[in-house]
Amino acid sequence: MPHRIAPRSGVAFEVPKGALLTVTDPTGEQVADLLAYRKDDIGEVISSGRTLDYASRIYLTTGDKLYSNRSNVLLEIVEDDVGRHDFLLTPCSKDTFRIIYGDTDPHRGCFGNLAAALAPYGVEEDMIPTAFNCFMNVPVDGMTGELRVDPPLSKAGDRIVFRALEDLVIGLTACSALQSNNGSFKPIDWEVTLPE
Numbered sequence: 197m198p199h200r201i202a203p204r205s206g207v208a209f210e211v212p213k214g215a216l217l218t219v220t221d222p223t224g225e226q227v228a229d230l231l232a233y234r235k236d237d238i239g240e241v242i243s244s245g246r247t248l249d250y251a252s253r254i255y256l257t258t259g260d261k262l263y264s265n266r267s268n269v270l271l272e273i274v275e276d277d278v279g280r281h282d283f284l285l286t287p288c289s290k291d292t293f294r295i296i297y298g299d300t301d302p303h304r305g306c307f308g309n310l311a312a313a314l315a316p317y318g319v320e321e322d323m324i325p326t327a328f329n330c331f332m333n334v335p336v337d338g339m340t341g342e343l344r345v346d347p348p349l350s351k352a353g354d355r356i357v358f359r360a361l362e363d364l365v366i367g368l369t370a371c372s373a374l375q376s377n378n379g380s381f382k383p384i385d386w387e388v389t390l391p392e
Contacts, residue, residue, distance in 0.1 A: 201228070203381035206309030206369035208317060210235060211360045214391035216274065219330050219368065219384065220355040225348045226382040227371035229287050229306040229327035231314070232262065232270045235363040238318055240264045242271070244283045244326040254336065255280060262328060262358075270364060275357035278350045282332035284343065287324065288373040306369040314367045327367075330356050332376055347378035 198220065201207055206229075211217050219228050234240040246263040248254055256262075257279045262271040286292075287310055293302035304312075311321045331350040334343055370384040371377055 198385040198387040201370040201384045204372040206313045208313035208367045211364045216389040217358045218387045221350040223382045224352040225378040227332040227376045228330040228384040229369040231367035233365045269361045271358040277354040282329040282334040305372045310367045317365045
């Protein structure tokens with residue numbers, strides 16, 4: 197049975213080795229920031245730098261692996277309806293909204309939601325790296341390297357499925373940045389399927 201993350205919020209939960217984690221965009225054009233920590237040692241966490249280095253590209257999809265800061269595989273993408281996700285941009289935060297959008301009373305964003313959800317597992321703010329941003333659409337100009345945040349390509353019901361290669365603690369959000377989600381905030385669904 198899927199669980200639902202309310203708009204602009206986040207959760208943390210455990211996923212055992214071998215299980216499948218399905219992240220679904222139930223209404224379309226909604227980003228979900230995903231973090232994965234090794235359960236028995238939260239000092240090991242997914243790494244954008246290691247993963248993109250080993251993949252030799254910035255857009256990851258079915259068959260790609262998400263590596264840790266210690267070069268171990270934590271997750272593998274086994275299904276992907278969308279094929280466009282981001283692993284460059286850091287979780288939005290109060291500072292994001294203050295610096296980029298000029299908000300005077302900023303929302304805590306995905307960073308704050310992840311920090312709060314992961315705190316019971318011993319994760320502190322400085323332990324939160326760049327997340328794997330499911331469904332986030334960030335084109336990169338081939339000449340200048342300029343980044344642009346466009347609406348997600350995900351439609352209602354689209355999903356991405358990961359296999360856990362270790363026992364993991366997952367942090368997952370329904371992203372809080374208007375620009376990332378084509379101007380509105382929507383929920384995200386997730387489900388863990390245990391290995392048989």
